[in-house]
Structures are given as structure tokens and as C-alpha cells.
Amino acid sequence: MSLDFHEMQSIQRELQEKYRDKWEPVDPAHGRNKLLWMLAEIGEVTQIIKKKGDGSIMQTPEVRHDFIEELCDVMMYLNDVCLCYGITPEEVEVIYRAKHERNMHRW
16 A cells, blocks of 8 residues: 555645644645644654664664654645645656756766
8 A cells, every 4th residue: 555645635635624623724824834833843853863863763663653653744744835835746746756857967
């Protein structure tokens, strides 16, 4: 089973709909806030690395689970940012692949 970007955005829309009276909406006016929350989650990811170390992430199931869970939080906020600005999975794919191609020929 593989989770693609379309499904990830669908899951985010489902969450946003369920909590629409508790969470900020996904619109351009709130995109900045979603990005700031994403940065906070990145901080939590880095704290696990800092406190537990790379080896624990690779060898300790509980630490690995926590690390992946925080990465998923980052990805959820990334999806919220995309939804706020109407960025589609197709747009991400085209630009991601072009960026990859440029990086492959950088040096």
C-alpha cells in the first residue's frame, strides 16, 4: 500500500472538514500560520534527533515511531499549506521533477 499526494490532501481535507469549527480554515489568509505550525513540528523532529540521537531512531522502535509521527505532523502541515494556496498534487509533481532534474545536473 502506498500513500500518494492526492490521498494525503484528501485526508487533510477530511480533517479540516471535521474540525472546521475548531481549526483555522485552509485559505490564503491562514497559509502563513500553517507554515509556522509546520516549522514548530520540524523543531519537534529535530529535538528527537538531538535528545535521542540517530542511532536510537534506527534501532529503538519507540523512538523511531515518535520520530516518524513527528515527520507525519510536518507532512500534514505541508499539506495544509498546499491546500491554503490551492497547490495541487499535479503542480507539486511537475515542479518536484523539474527540481530533481536540475539538481541531477548541478555539478
